[in-house]
Amino acid sequence: MGETGADVQHSRSAVVADSDEDRLAGTTAALSSAGFDIFPAADSASIASRITQHSPDVVVAESSLAHGLHNPGAPVLLLLSAQESVDLAEMESWRVADYIISPVRDGELIHRVETLIGRAKERARSRGEIEALRESLRNVSSAIRETNDPQLIADHVVRGFGEALGVDHVWFATFRDERVPSIRAQWNAANVPLLPAKLGDSENIITETANKLWAEADVLAVTDHREDPDSEIAKALREWSCELTPVSTVLLPVGEGASAMGIILLSTVQERHDWTRPEIALMQHVAGNVAHGLIQGHLISAQQRVLHQLRQLDKAKTEFLATVNHELRTPLTSITAYLDMIQDGSGGPVPEGIGKMLDVIARNSNRLRKLIEDMLTVSMQDASNLDLKPVDIAKLLQVVVATLRPLAESRHVSLSFTEATEDIEVTADEAKLEQVFTNIVANAIKFTPEGGRVGITSTVSAAEDGGLAALVKVADNGLGIPEHDLPHIFTRFYRASNATSAAVPGSGLGLAIAHDIISRHMGRLLLDSTLGSGTTVSVELPVGGP
Numbered sequence: 001m002g003e004t005g006a007d008v009q010h011s012r013s014a015v016v017a018d019s020d021e022d023r024l025a026g027t028t029a030a031l032s033s034a035g036f037d038i039f040p041a042a043d044s045a046s047i048a049s050r051i052t053q054h055s056p057d058v059v060v061a062e063s064s065l066a067h068g069l070h071n072p073g074a075p076v077l078l079l080l081s082a083q084e085s086v087d088l089a090e091m092e093s094w095r096v097a098d099y100i101i102s103p104v105r106d107g108e109l110i111h112r113v114e115t116l117i118g119r120a121k122e123r124a125r126s127r128g129e130i131e132a133l134r135e136s137l138r139n140v141s142s143a144i145r146e147t148n149d150p151q152l153i154a155d156h157v158v159r160g161f162g163e164a165l166g167v168d169h170v171w172f173a174t175f176r177d178e179r180v181p182s183i184r185a186q187w188n189a190a191n192v193p194l195l196p197a198k199l200g201d202s203e204n205i206i207t208e209t210a211n212k213l214w215a216e217a218d219v220l221a222v223t224d225h226r227e228d229p230d231s232e233i234a235k236a237l238r239e240w241s242c243e244l245t246p247v248s249t250v251l252l253p254v255g256e257g258a259s260a261m262g263i264i265l266l267s268t269v270q271e272r273h274d275w276t277r278p279e280i281a282l283m284q285h286v287a288g289n290v291a292h293g294l295i296q297g298h299l300i301s302a303q304q305r306v307l308h309q310l311r312q313l314d315k316a317k318t319e320f321l322a323t324v325n326h327e328l329r330t331p332l333t334s335i336t337a338y339l340d341m342i343q344d345g346s347g348g349p350v351p352e353g354i355g356k357m358l359d360v361i362a363r364n365s366n367r368l369r370k371l372i373e374d375m376l377t378v379s380m381q382d383a384s385n386l387d388l389k390p391v392d393i394a395k396l397l398q399v400v401v402a403t404l405r406p407l408a409e410s411r412h413v414s415l416s417f418t419e420a421t422e423d424i425e426v427t428a429d430e431a432k433l434e435q436v437f438t439n440i441v442a443n444a445i446k447f448t449p450e451g452g453r454v455g456i457t458s459t460v461s462a463a464e465d466g467g468l469a470a471l472v473k474v475a476d477n478g479l480g481i482p483e484h485d486l487p488h489i490f491t492r493f494y495r496a497s498n499a500t501s502a503a504v505p506g507s508g509l510g511l512a513i514a515h516d517i518i519s520r521h522m523g524r525l526l527l528d529s530t531l532g533s534g535t536t537v538s539v540e541l542p543v544g545g546p
Contacts, residue, residue, distance in 0.1 A: 011035070011036075011037050012035060012036050012037070012057045012058075012117065013036060013037040013038075013039065013054055013055075013056045013057055014031050014036045014037070014038055014039070014056050014057065014058045014059070014060055014113065015038075015039045015040075015041060015047060015050045015051055015054065015056045015058075015059045015060070015061075015074075016028050016031065016038055016039070016040050016041070016060045016061075017040075017041040017042070017043075017046075017047040017050075017059070017060070017061040017062065017065040017066075018040075018042070018060075018061070018062045018065070018079060019042055019043065019062060019064065019065065020062065021042075023062075023079070023102060024040060024042065026104075026106075027060055027079070027104070027109065028040055030104075030106040030109050030110060031060070031109070031110070031113065033106075034110045034113075034114075036057075036113075037054075039053075039054050039056065041061075041065070043065070044065050044067070047059075047061060047065055047069070048069075051069075051072050051073070051074070055073060055074070056074050057074055057117050057120075058074055058075055058076075058077060058113050058116055058117055058120075059072050059074050059075070059076045059077070060076075060077045060079060060109075060113065061076060061077075061078065061079065062078075062079045062080075063078055063079070063080055066078055074120070075097035075098070075116035075117065075119065075120045076097055077097065077098050077099065077100060077112055077113060077116055078098070078099035078100070079099075079100060079102055079104070080099050080100070080101050080102065081101070081102055082101055082102070097116050097119070097120075098112055098115075098116055100112055130276075130278045130279075133164055133165070133278070133279065133282060134278075134282055136160065136163070136164035137160065137161075137164055137282045137283070137285070137286050139160065140156055140157060140160030140161070140164070140286055141285070141286055141289045143156040143160070144156050144157065144286075144289050144290060144293045145289065145293065147293075147297070148293075148296060148297040148300045148301070149297060150180065150181050150183055150293075150294050150297045150298060150301070151183055151185070153290060153293045153294055153297060154172050154183045154184075154185035154290075154294075155185050157170075157172060157185075157264065157286065157287075157290050158170040158171065158172050158185045158186055158187040158264075159187045160286070161187070161264065161266060161283065161286075162187035162188070162189065162266075163187075165266060165273075165279065165283075166273075167189070167248075167266045167267060167268050167273065168188065168189045168192045168267060168268045168269045168270065169186065169187070169188055169189075169192065169195055169246070169265070169266065169267045169268075169269070170186060170187045170188075170264065170265070170266050171185075171186040171195050171264070171265040171267075172184070172185045172186065172254075172262065172263070172264050172265075173185075173262055173263060174254075174261055174262035174294070175207055175210070175260070175261055175262055175263075177259075177261040177262075179256065179261055179294075179295055179298065180261050180262065180294045180295060180298050181298055181301070183262070183294075184197050184198070192269065195240075196240060202236040202237070202239055202240035205232060205233070205236040206233075206236060206240075206251070206263060207260075207263075209233060209251060209263075210251065210253040210254075210255075210260040210262075210263040211253070211259055211260045213251065213252075213253045213260070214253040214255040214259060214260035215258075215259075219250055219251060219252050219253070219280055219283070219284065220233065220249070220250065220251040221249075221250045221275040221280060222234070222248060222249045222250075223248055223272055223273070223274055223275060224247060224248060224272045225237075225245070225246055225247060225248070225249060226247065233249075233251070237249065237265075237267075245269065246267035246268065246269055247267070247268050247269060247270065247271065247272050247273075248267065248268045248271075248272045248273035248274075248275070249265065249266065249267045249268075250264075250265070250266040250267075250275055250280070250283070251263060251264075251265055252264040252265075252266070252283055252284065252287050253287070254287050254290050254291050254294075255291060256291045256292070256295055261291065261294070262290075262291075262294070264283075264287060264290075266283075328368075328372050332365065332368060332369060332372065335365060336362075336365050336369070339358060339361060339362055339365065342358060343355070343358055343362070371509075386428070386429040386432065386520060386521070387429045387430075387431070388427050388428060388429060389427065389428075389429075389430065390425050390426075390427055391425065391426050391427070391428045391430045391433060392423065392424070392425055393420075393424040393425070393426060393458050393470050393472065394419045394420065394423070394424065394458060396430065396433060396434060396437065397417055397419075397437060397456060397458060397472065398417065399434065400434060400437045400438050400441055401415060401417045401441070401456065403438065404438065404441050404442055404445060407442065407445055408445050408454065411445060411446075411448070411450060412450040412451060413445050413448050413450070413451075413452050413453065413454060414452070414453040414454065415441075415445065415453075415454050415456075416453070416454070416455050416456065417455075417456040417457075418455070418456070418457045418458075419458060420457075420458045420459050420460060422460060424458060424459075424460055424470045424543065425543070425544070426470050426521075426541045426542065426543060426544065427544060428521050428541065429517075429521075432517045433517070433521075435513070435514075435517065436513075436514040436517050436518060436539065437472070437474075437539070439510035439511065439513060439514045440474050440510075440511070440514055440537050440539070441454065441456065441474055442510070443510050443511065443537075444474050444475075444476040444478065444535070444537070445476075447476065447478040447479045447535070448476045448477065448478035448479075448534075449478060449479075452476065452477050452478055453476070453477055454474065454475070454476045455473075455474075455475050455476075456472065456473070456474050456475075457472070457473050457475075458470065458471070458472045458473075459471050460543065461540070463540065463542060464524075467542060467543070468542075468543040468544075469523075469540045469541060469542055469543060470540070470541045470542075470543055471538060471539070471540050472538070472539045472541075473536055473537070473538050473539075474536070474537045474539075475534065475535070475536040475537075476534045476535055476536075477533065477534040478534050478535065479531075479532070479534075479535075480529050480530050480531040480532050480533050480534055480535055481496045481527075481529040481531065481535060482496060482531050483531070486527065486529065489511055489527060490511055490512055490515040490525070490527075491512060492509060492512040511525075511527075511537075514539075518539060518541070521541055521542075522541075522542055523539065523540050523541040523542065524538075524539075524540040525537070525538070525539055525540075526538040526540070
């Protein structure tokens with residue numbers, strides 16, 4: 001003979017704890033007849049042992065033994081005598097779910113026990129559903145935090161809400177708000193038509209509802225629109241969604257600060273949905289993440305647009321400077337060529353007075369040529385590559401000194417170079433390094449008065465990273481630089497205030513170019529200056545290469 005359905009059902013169990021032997025026997029008999037496996041206990045020690053060993057579905061205990069219960073893991077039915085008073089707060093601390101006063105009728109006992117077990121199972125089922133929902137929405141929040149794309153954030157939230165809550169529609173939209181871009185996203189269950197993309201004539205009422213809800217930190221949850229079909233929001237939703245009539249709806253505001261900036265709509269069109277407090281609380285938490293993600297993404301997008309515009313402007317600047325340089329160099333080359341021919345006497349003897357005028361023209365032509373070259377260097381600085389090779393520092397500085405000695409002599413400035421005792425070699429772009437030291441030494445000569453001196457030294461020193469560095473110092477006893485100008489001295493086109501007031505010619509590009517080049521060689525350019533006493537510029541380059 002086969003087993004019946006009742007035979008294979010899970011057997012229910014109960015721990016019965018009572019020091020009254022007669023009542024213990026009666027309770028045990030009543031529960032056994034109802035199909036319970038009974039584990040009796042007559043004292044506090046044995047009740048705890050029975051619960052731990054058997055994990056019962058229910059505990060039935062007299063009040064004196066219930067005092068020892070701590071989180072038994074099953075509902076507790078308390079047995080009281082007719083004379084005992086009930087302290088509900090104390091019962092709560094014992095995990096007591098219900099009580100019954102003896103003498104107990106068997107039918108009432110069975111009814112109370114089965115009710116407690118049913119409630120416990122329902123609570124466990126509900127906790128499981130909420131935990132599953134919490135995990136699903138936690139994944140939605142995680143996906144939102146992993147992107148700065150506003151549309152992708154919206155897609156994550158509608159799909160995540162729809163799949164986690166089992167609704168028919170999830171629709172998301174932002175309002176006209178400078179904090180966020182205009183976004184629309186929706187998710188629909190299988191075989192459910194799409195909702196309209198825009199709110200249309202219903203936008204005002206839905207926006208007002210969202211702002212009111214946001215101000216009150218609340219949501220609008222309607223379990224069944226059929227119970228109040230003429231409410232303002234029900235009409236607005238029907239007008240908006242056309243032939244699709246929602247049954248249950250949640251309007252969830254998405255906001256930041258004083259006002260809502262969007263709304264999430266969840267709805268069912270076939271079955272009603274009883275919205276629970278845990279569901280709404282979890283949805284509000286995710287909506288907060290959505291608001292933060294949208295604002296953050298919008299700001300990042302705006303920054304990226306600004307960065308793109310700056311790059312375009314920088315490119316236009318570079319192209320403009322290159323074009324201007326070309327257009328300036330072409331006529332200047334012709335001017336200087338004819339000037340050289342006139343000074344050489346190719347056109348006949350030049351009177352003394354005219355010769356002095358031509359010398360002035362030649363000097364200013366050279367200044368203009370140098371300015372054009374510096375501007376071209378600045379325009380190409382970021383795009384040009386370094387042509388690296390071994391460079392002997394002493395030989396390079398000797399070339400710079402030989403080139404600039406005529407300038408120093410014309411200004412009656414002493415120019416000296418003291419070589420290091422050992423050979424110093426760095427890996428660098430020789431042409432650019434020569435340009436650096438030419439700019440620095442020329443600056444020193446220019447800002448040193450007649451009778452002054454400019455000294456160049458080279459040594460090997462310890463670098464900041466513990467390695468060896470080539471250290472070149474260019475020291476003068478010239479004008480010096482005011483302290484308030486020092487933080488800006490490497491800025492392109494910036495000139496010290498005393499240089500401007502003393503009408504010393506210059507473009508403010510020499511040190512800026514030098515600083516850029518040295519930085520690209522992984523070196524350092526330092527400046528120490530005292531107003532009226534002179535300036536020392538130090539160049540530090542890693543020995544062996546950058």
